[in-house]
Amino acid sequence: MKNKLTIGILSALILQGMAAEQGMNEMWGESTVKLRAENAARGQLFDEGNYAMFIHWGLYSQLGNKVDGKTYYGIGEWIMNPRMAGIPVEEYKNLAKTFNPKKFDAKAIAKLAKDAGMKYIIITSKHHEGFAMYHSKACDFNVVDATPWAKDPMHELAEACRAEGLGFGFYYSHNQDWTFPGGNRGPTTDEKGNPATFDDYFVKKCLPQVEEITSNYGPIEIVWFDTPGNMPKKYVQQLVDVVRKNQPNALVSGRAGHGLGDYQSLGDMEVPHKNVDGMWESVDTTNDSWAYAWYDEYWKTPKEILRRLIACVGRGGTYMLNIGPRGDGSVPERAARSLEESGAWIRRYPQVVYAADASPWEHALPWGDVTVKGNRLYLSVFEWPAGGKLYLPGLKTKIASAKLLLGEKSSAVPYESAHGWTILGLPPVAPEKLVSVIEIELAGEPEVVPTFGVDPDIGTEILADFASVAGAELSQKRWMEKFGEWKSVHHVHDWTADAKATFEVSVLEPGDYIVSLTYAGEGRLVWGVDVVGGEHIQNQQNSSHNYQEFPIGWINFPEPGTYAVAVSFLEGDPALASLKSIHFAPAR
Numbered sequence: 001m002k003n004k005l006t007i008g009i010l011s012a013l014i015l016q017g018m019a020a021e022q023g024m025n026e027m028w029g030e031s032t033v034k035l036r037a038e039n040a041a042r043g044q045l046f047d048e049g050n051y052a053m054f055i056h057w058g059l060y061s062q063l064g065n066k067v068d069g070k071t072y073y074g075i076g077e078w079i080m081n082p083r084m085a086g087i088p089v090e091e092y093k094n095l096a097k098t099f100n101p102k103k104f105d106a107k108a109i110a111k112l113a114k115d116a117g118m119k120y121i122i123i124t125s126k127h128h129e130g131f132a133m134y135h136s137k138a139c140d141f142n143v144v145d146a147t148p149w150a151k152d153p154m155h156e157l158a159e160a161c162r163a164e165g166l167g168f169g170f171y172y173s174h175n176q177d178w179t180f181p182g183g184n185r186g187p188t189t190d191e192k193g194n195p196a197t198f199d200d201y202f203v204k205k206c207l208p209q210v211e212e213i214t215s216n217y218g219p220i221e222i223v224w225f226d227t228p229g230n231m232p233k234k235y236v237q238q239l240v241d242v243v244r245k246n247q248p249n250a251l252v253s254g255r256a257g258h259g260l261g262d263y264q265s266l267g268d269m270e271v272p273h274k275n276v277d278g279m280w281e282s283v284d285t286t287n288d289s290w291a292y293a294w295y296d297e298y299w300k301t302p303k304e305i306l307r308r309l310i311a312c313v314g315r316g317g318t319y320m321l322n323i324g325p326r327g328d329g330s331v332p333e334r335a336a337r338s339l340e341e342s343g344a345w346i347r348r349y350p351q352v353v354y355a356a357d358a359s360p361w362e363h364a365l366p367w368g369d370v371t372v373k374g375n376r377l378y379l380s381v382f383e384w385p386a387g388g389k390l391y392l393p394g395l396k397t398k399i400a401s402a403k404l405l406l407g408e409k410s411s412a413v414p415y416e417s418a419h420g421w422t423i424l425g426l427p428p429v430a431p432e433k434l435v436s437v438i439e440i441e442l443a444g445e446p447e448v449v450p451t452f453g454v455d456p457d458i459g460t461e462i463l464a465d466f467a468s469v470a471g472a473e474l475s476q477k478r479w480m481e482k483f484g485e486w487k488s489v490h491h492v493h494d495w496t497a498d499a500k501a502t503f504e505v506s507v508l509e510p511g512d513y514i515v516s517l518t519y520a521g522e523g524r525l526v527w528g529v530d531v532v533g534g535e536h537i538q539n540q541q542n543s544s545h546n547y548q549e550f551p552i553g554w555i556n557f558p559e560p561g562t563y564a565v566a567v568s569f570l571e572g573d574p575a576l577a578s579l580k581s582i583h584f585a586p587a588r
Helices: 009-022 024-028 044-049 089-098 106-116 153-163 198-213 233-246 302-314 333-348
Strands: 051-055 120-126 167-173 222-226 280-285 318-323 368-373 376-381 389-393 399-406 409-412 415-418 421-425 436-442 452-454 460-463 468-470 473-480 486-493 500-507 511-520 525-531 536-541 548-557 561-571 578-586
Touching: 044 051, 044 120, 044 318, 051 106, 051 280, 106 120, 106 153, 106 333, 120 153, 120 198, 120 222, 153 167, 167 198, 198 233, 222 233, 280 302, 302 318, 302 333, 302 368, 318 333, 376 389, 389 452, 452 460, 460 500, 500 578, 511 525, 525 548, 536 548, 548 561, 561 578
Parallel strands: 051 120, 051 318, 120 167, 167 222, 280 318, 452 500
Antiparallel strands: 368 376, 376 436, 389 421, 399 409, 399 436, 415 421, 460 578, 468 500, 473 486, 486 578, 500 561, 511 548, 511 578, 525 536, 525 561
């Protein structure tokens, strides 16, 4: 569960009055009085809201990843960089002369965030390319002084957020600046040809701009610094000091560097599989690019947004989901539609998301995920069991009641226990189109054996993250599908002759199960799977450079109980064999 920040006296009094009137659970629902961002204690919206909007918007947005008729595939905010289009500094700065986003509508964006169920908005005030999306007196390369539009959209958005009861904050690239002399990856000489140092950039632009964004736009929820690189600690400390002075209620992102942030920010697009301690967030985007890319129509569906949001809350964190407005300021319609549809679900089930804690199982379950409030478990069922039974392994606390929710209505759910499992009886058809919710009220605090149960109806995948490994290596691997589109996997690799990756599983229904492995490699590989103390199977399958699932065979669990299942690598190139997961499915 997350470490909670202390609530200030003012906010405590506000919350006490609201809770007395409507109940703490309802505080985050649409039926309640708005909690205005300026009344929130430091980090409250982050810690209890659990869901936010990220916005990447700048000069790069009007290019949309197309330069001189050529499309560059990858994250749009890096289009200027040599790894993308390599646009020279002066040529890029000239783009400001045609930046005229007349379709920007701050009120519509704030309303979209509110309708999506988000609690605050963080927007790019200056990205790595150095263009300020607000009126900066420190540098005239900004949206007011350098463009025909000549408006400060940040004032409008800050006001619109406050009108909707949302928090507001800024992204600021503090280390990289590709257009200002001395900034990391920027020009090495000034306009007079004199050598420029990082100190020149920091003193003349970075520090004064952080003063500006923390002084001129009202209460700030977060200052989201990014990519500190090798920036010396003394500079980061000065920036944090400015935030503390001007915005004492604001959080500083972990990407400030040197451990000076208030919380951990995971890798781009990373949703963890295991519970993570402390205060943390996952940053993700509605398609594959953060900034607008004209070709990128691979949008997350409403169900996928909810899956990733609830996974983050279930692992103990906060989910910040990005949109990339077009160069004219408009929001892509398909992104907005997915956000609105998932937001409508959140309005029906706010208790699943807001002020909710991590799952005591510490990982997702085959049919979905779990979040917690006090002695109530909220089971978000993404894969409705066709057999009419939902299986919950390892719950030790006695159940007081179980209900299937349908908005504000509910119906009792029958349940029974067997061999350490709880079995819930469900109707044949899911009541919700996206995600159905079961509320379990416990007789006390949740106590769970965080086991992986082999579900008798639904296929069960167990990731390599959860294996005990001997004779091989278990580590995280990250790669880009397109430039800046990060993927990651925990994998078992560098296998030796006697290496084992062992998974502990709980079995309710004995019998035969089909075992598959998801792996990557080269050529034909032979894998073995053993029920420790039981039967051994092995098989040869082909492999691919990307991860694919291959069947190995059937194994038998002779009776209910806990088993160790070991995977071994028997033949092929052990240097390239990479195991991602094991999968069990009932053989019937």
